[in-house]
Amino acid sequence: MPKKVDHGQRREEIAEAVCRLAGREGLDGVSLRQVATEAGVSMGRVQHYFTTKDEMLRFAFRTISERVEQRMATAVAGLGESPPPRALVRALLVEMLPLSEPARAEAPVLATFLARAVVEPALAESQRADAERLREFVTAQIGAAPGNPALEATALLAIVDGLMTQLLIGHVDPATALSTLDYQLDRIFGAA
Amino acid sequence: MPKKVDHGQRREEIAEAVCRLAGREGLDGVSLRQVATEAGVSMGRVQHYFTTKDEMLRFAFRTISERVEQRMATAVAGLGESPPPRALVRALLVEMLPLSEPARAEAPVLATFLARAVVEPALAESQRADAERLREFVTAQIGAAPGNPALEATALLAIVDGLMTQLLIGHVDPATALSTLDYQLDRIFGAA
DNA sequence: TCCTTTACAATGCGATCGCATCGTAACCGG
DNA sequence: CCGGTTACGATGCGATCGCATTGTAAAGGA
Numbered sequence: 001m002p003k004k005v006d007h008g009q010r011r012e013e014i015a016e017a018v019c020r021l022a023g024r025e026g027l028d029g030v031s032l033r034q035v036a037t038e039a040g041v042s043m044g045r046v047q048h049y050f051t052t053k054d055e056m057l058r059f060a061f062r063t064i065s066e067r068v069e070q071r072m073a074t075a076v077a078g079l080g081e082s083p084p085p086r087a088l089v090r091a092l093l094v095e096m097l098p099l100s101e102p103a104r105a106e107a108p109v110l111a112t113f114l115a116r117a118v119v120e121p122a123l124a125e126s127q128r129a130d131a132e133r134l135r136e137f138v139t140a141q142i143g144a145a146p147g148n149p150a151l152e153a154t155a156l157l158a159i160v161d162g163l164m165t166q167l168l169i170g171h172v173d174p175a176t177a178l179s180t181l182d183y184q185l186d187r188i189f190g191a192a
Numbered sequence: 193m194p195k196k197v198d199h200g201q202r203r204e205e206i207a208e209a210v211c212r213l214a215g216r217e218g219l220d221g222v223s224l225r226q227v228a229t230e231a232g233v234s235m236g237r238v239q240h241y242f243t244t245k246d247e248m249l250r251f252a253f254r255t256i257s258e259r260v261e262q263r264m265a266t267a268v269a270g271l272g273e274s275p276p277p278r279a280l281v282r283a284l285l286v287e288m289l290p291l292s293e294p295a296r297a298e299a300p301v302l303a304t305f306l307a308r309a310v311v312e313p314a315l316a317e318s319q320r321a322d323a324e325r326l327r328e329f330v331t332a333q334i335g336a337a338p339g340n341p342a343l344e345a346t347a348l349l350a351i352v353d354g355l356m357t358q359l360l361i362g363h364v365d366p367a368t369a370l371s372t373l374d375y376q377l378d379r380i381f382g383a384a
Numbered sequence: 385t386c387c388t389t390t391a392c393a394a395t396g397c398g399a400t401c402g403c404a405t406c407g408t409a410a411c412c413g414g
Numbered sequence: 415c416c417g418g419t420t421a422c423g424a425t426g427c428g429a430t431c432g433c434a435t436t437g438t439a440a441a442g443g444a
Binding site: 029108112114119124128132151152163165168169171172179 | 216217218220221300304306307308309310311313316319320324340343346347349350351352353354355357358360361362363364368371372375376
């Protein structure tokens with residue numbers, strides 16, 4: 001019945017353009033026409049695949065969220081079997097910082113959506129579950145260490161959040177950010 | 193020569209409206225007309241006191257930055273003379289979190305401007321000096337404690353940044369945020 | 385008193401926005 | 415081969431945007 005185009009792929013192409021734009025100029029710079037231009041397609045096409053701008057944005061956000069999660073999974077998989085908790089947590093958190101090349105592209109987009117969540121509760125809600133899962137996982141990994149694992153996990157995630165922002169706006173440099181994170185990891189899990 | 197109106201006061205009234213709007217709907221929701229409506233004045237008036245929207249936004253941001261700094265100063269002053277470093281640092285950082293009533297109003301505005309700084313380098317630059325000063329001060333206060341004061345200070349500020357965001361989007365609750373911060377302060381400065 | 389300056393209010397302009405509508409080429413089951 | 419569905423491209427609409435322009439009431443110095 002469908003003609004022969006891959007609906008999902010078209011949507012992802014457009015989502016790609018949304019992310020490039022959002023990362024470059026922020027969510028305000030994302031208009032249907034700009035997205036179409038960035039993607040090199042007509043505005044009619046964009047409208048054909050997304051009934052509403054809002055739906056397009058939500059799809060783009062979900063797409064990039066999944067990409068980040070997949071990069072995390074890949075990083076973890078690269079550690080081999082039953083890696084030490086410190087390496088595991090570090091791999092996860094480092095992937096959120098704009099340090100590696102793909103992360104440098106994704107982080108501004110995530111930050112932009114995160115900022116919008118402040119004034120758009122529905123967006124905040126959609127991030128809720130993922131954030132909660134991550135926090136519980138980190139808490140569990142810290143579990144064995146002394147101290148209060150839940151509070152340490154919350155602090156670690158807040159650090160990563162803060163470092164991401166400050167890296168993006170150039171208030172800290174990548175080396176300092178990594179040192180800051182590793183310093184805390186050393187403290188929590190014991191020096192590597 | 194000037195008629196009899198207080199130029200500065202008028203500008204602050206308008207800046208106030210900008211902040212209310214920005215906190216409620218984000219920076220995208222801030223248009224000249226909306227600002228005028230929110231302030232209960234005509235759009236002509238807004239244009240009379242700000243030649244450009246951008247200038248208006250910058251003024252609003254500077255205004256609220258100064259207000260936060262003053263609240264910090266007040267909080268510190270309330271500690272009496274030569275307070276312990278932990279209390280000093282805590283007073284500063286707690287004022288940045290949306291916990292007290294005035295901070296709850298200011299934090300969303302700060303977060304919004306901070307987010308815009310990601311795609312507007314000029315804004316990032318204007319925050320640079322203040323952030324640097326704060327970090328150096330916190331570093332100095334930690335100085336006496338063991339460990340690496342600079343890395344701990346960077347971590348603390350990142351934590352506050354992250355907690356602010358997560359509080360605003362409801363990913364952590366105020367009690368947890370305070371516990372998280374105090375836990376780190378206890379660790380750095382020794383339990384109170 | 386006149387006249388400049390200030391402090392607005394009102395209106396208009398061109399651009400851009402999200403979205404709806406319409407037309408149409410191409411494929412595909414019957 | 416043919417009607418219908420798909421996949422667009424093109425165009426238009428009303429709203430809103432930042433900003434420019436114009437009009438004007440009032441205060442203050444000469």
